Each structure stands twice: as structure tokens, then as C-alpha cells.
Amino acid sequence: MRKVGLINSGLMALGAxxxxxxxxxxxxxxxxxxxxxxxxxxxxxxxxxxxYLKRENGRFSFPQVKLSEFKGQKNVVLAFFPAAxxxxxxxxxxxxxxxxxxxxxxxxxxxxxxxDSTWANEAFADKLGVxxxxxxxxxxxxxxxxxxxNDKQLVANRTTFVIDKNGIVQKEFISTEALDPAxxxxxxxxxxxxx
Numbered sequence: 001m002r003k004v005g006l007i008n009s010g011l012m013a014l015g016a017x018x019x020x021x022x023x024x025x026x027x028x029x030x031x032x033x034x035x036x037x038x039x040x041x042x043x044x045x046x047x048x049x050x051x052y053l054k055r056e057n058g059r060f061s062f063p064q065v066k067l068s069e070f071k072g073q074k075n076v077v078l079a080f081f082p083a084a085x086x087x088x089x090x091x092x093x094x095x096x097x098x099x100x101x102x103x104x105x106x107x108x109x110x111x112x113x114x115x116d117s118t119w120a121n122e123a124f125a126d127k128l129g130v131x132x133x134x135x136x137x138x139x140x141x142x143x144x145x146x147x148x149x150n151d152k153q154l155v156a157n158r159t160t161f162v163i164d165k166n167g168i169v170q171k172e173f174i175s176t177e178a179l180d181p182a183x184x185x186x187x188x189x190x191x192x193x194x195x
Contacts, residue, residue: 038147053122084124
């Protein structure tokens with residue numbers, strides 16, 4: 001009975017996510033770029049803890065990822081995207097998955113982030129075959145702390161932060177359209193050379 005409840009909860013979250021995706025995509029194709037985030041290049045990236053849904057042997061768990069756990073060890077690409085299952089976000093996260101081996105080779109972990117539920121993000125990751133973590137910022141606190149929360153559309157603006165292993169933002173990329181991970185990968189390749 002509990003399994004049915006969890007599945008129904010996941011389906012309801014997916015339905016809400018698809019509705020939010022439609023709203024996020026209603027933006028005009030030539031819309032003005034979003035305002036710059038409040039976190040700037042050269043500043044320390046705000047620490048956060050966010051969850052994702054993990055399925056193992058028919059059981060569900062909600063592991064947490066803390067940004068500071070990578071400090072001193074790995075660079076981080078933190079890719080905020082508006083909505084799971086929307087066309088632009090699907091293409092963008094699929095490209096990150098395609099290039100994930102190159103990010104790994106450059107001592108970099110990829111973290112996707114949206115305000116969708118953990119259930120919706122897990123279904124999205126599963127559909128795309130994504131192996132990196134897509135985290136949920138359902139509370140909107142992380143999006144707000146980075147200055148990427150969009151009050152009008154109720155989503156995080158599409159923004160990618162390249163954070164070095166010291167926790168400092170080295171690059172940021174902002175767009176209304178899907179971002180190509182190539183620029184982030186190039187920045188991470190340069191960071192790998194820095195000891």
C-alpha cells in the first residue's frame with residue numbers, strides 16, 4: 001500500500017512539474033535575458049544542502065549533497081535549470097550527460113538543480129539516463145541565495161556556475177535558451193591545470 005502511495009505522489013509531482021514546464025516555456029523566444037545573479041565571479045559560492053531521490057532494490061531514499069563536501073577535492077559545475085522535462089532543459093542536461101566523462105577527467109562534479117520535487121527530478125534523470133545528481137531546491141532557498149530565483153515565472157533562471165575546488169565562483173553563464181556545457185568544460189579544463 002505504501003508503494004502505491006509513493007508512486008501516486010511521484011505521478012502527482014510529475015504532473016505538477018509538466019504544468020510548470022509549460023509555464024516556463026511560455027516565455028517569448030526572444031525574451032530579454034534574465035538579470036545577473038547576485039553571486040558574482042570571484043566570490044565564495046554559498047554553501048547548500050540539497051536532496052535527490054535514489055532508488056535501489058525497490059527502495060527509495062533521499063540522500064543529501066552538500067556543496068562544501070567537495071571543497072579542497074573537486075571543482076563543481078552547478079547548473080540551475082527552470083523545469084524538468086521542458087525541451088531546453090532536456091537538451092541541456094542530456095549534453096551534460098554526454099560530456100560527463102570529460103568533466104570527470106577534469107576533476108569536476110556536475111550538479112543539476114531545479115525547484116522541481118525530488119520525484120520529478122528523479123523521473124527526469126531516469127528518462128535521460130543521467131548519472132550525475134539532479135538536486136531539488138523545492139524550498140527555493142538555494143535559488144534565492146544565488147540570486148537566480150524568478151518571482152514571475154516561479155522557476156530558477158537558467159544559470160550555470162563553475163566553482164573551483166576552493167569554493168570560489170570562477171565563471172557564470174546565463175541564458176534564456178539551453179546552455180551548451182562546452183564553455184563550462186573549457187573553464188574546468190583550465191582549473192585542472194591550477195594546483
